[in-house]
Amino acid sequence: MNAVAPRLAGRSTAPDSARLGRMAIAALQAELACAPKPGLVTPFDSGSHDDMDAGTFLRSLFALRHYFTAVARDGAAEAPFHRLRDHGLAAEAAMLRATGGVNTHRGAIFSLGLLVAASASCRTRLGRAATGEQVCQAVCQWADAFATSPLDVNSPGQRARARHGVPGVREQAAAGYPLLRGLALPALRHALAAGLPREAALAHTLMHLVAEVEDLNLLHRGGVAGLRWAQQQARGFLDAGGAFAAGWRPRLQDIGDAFVARRLSPGGSADLLACSVFLLLQEQA
Template sequence: MSAVLQPRVAPLPRTAVAQLGRLAIASLHTELALAPKPGLVTPFDSGSHDDMEAGTFLRSLFALRHYFSDIAHAGADDAPFDVLRRHGIAAEAAMRHATGGINTHRGAIFSLGLLVAAAAACRREGLSTSGAQVCLAVQRWSQSLQDAPLDAASPGQRARARHGVAGVREQAAAGYPVLRTLALPTLRHALATGLTRDAALCHTLMTLVAELDDLNLLHRGGRDGLDWARAQAAAFLAAGGAFAPDWRPRLQQLGAAFVARRLSPGGSADLLACSWFLLQQEAA
């Protein structure tokens, strides 16, 4: 009896893989350039951060430019999760070397890296490249994600354990429901109804802040700080968000209040960059 032949998957062109890496870096740069962003670093101020400014982020992005291309190639080659993890560990070391030990992009190295690999895998397998499908494709590594060791000493993991909330690992293992059901629909709607790119991104950022158990907010402000930030974001949205004509000065005023409390929604910012990447890669 002849063996059953398995369908062959055509190799993904290297130019298409490299483009995913470039889109990832461009998405992180788009998030950095966005303003106003309460508590977060922009080209105009350092938000609630004393140890970093826009230049720190730019040095980090330059150091990470090969990482996103490498992890795209790993996804296109159907590499096991351990290969992706090694790429991420090396990327974090490169980031810290470039920034003098400052954590600018650790969350993005994890989440955006997985999404880049998943986007490449979807292309290789001829699957839909919709943002939602790419998020779901991350579930192919769910078991490995749950089995991988945690860095219990990291501020985010300490906050996660102290307050009993889910983190990015759980989001990834579930196929990033916060991106599929909240961030991407919000961003699509804002753009489709005529908001500028920056207004749509700011509106989406505040939608994430209002709903997410942001570990950076928990680390900096505890449960009270998180609850305060979520309430402020919800009030901004209830008043029209970026659809209101006075949204920019209101968001700038809110930013001053975040800085006064030393609060920074870094987890929400990472997911905003992921959302922009997911939209951009659909057309790639």
């Protein structure tokens, strides 16, 4: 990490912004490629979704390729939050055009966009790459702006948030993403350090998230009963050893089949998984 600092000092941030943008897209590609994932789109099936598949996701990613570079550039320049929000709104419109109106990455546009901007901001202030935890905490600098930015109260996630009285991604961001700092990053680091292949480590980390996150996608699709059932399935998988246990893949596939039968999809947890991958990638460059 220290070797990065001399390359950052006293030069344009444009190359680093482009690099961070590519890492964000790579993180979303890694989340998509991970399989099996309960109820979620993979390269092999559409999970619990009738309106999207892997091709839909790839079209969305192509449309978003410049967004993450733009927010990194503004994050490095310490631009005001409204600049980041404008980029996000434009990215959402580009996503919907590319997918024919299907929401593939709205959550990632918000959370991953903020983390990319925060990573770039940290590099400006520190002169080096920051830890994933430092990047999460840096998002708190925009907390006051979150409180005054308008919400789409008609979105499925916001309707579920209001109906069930649970915090959403905005509250997570304002608190510096405690679920990433305290759960996802430690789980992913441990799995990789213990020698799990990347796909297994990602699946293992995803199930940690499903077990704990008050996932608005699950609440929207299955209500409180659906959310609690999904969390119970994830905890059972982890209690049996998770991806460290022999035969984990068919066992997770069986859980995924049960998710599909109930039309459940932990999309909020998937967004946080992609954020975790990005946070580790940005530590290394």
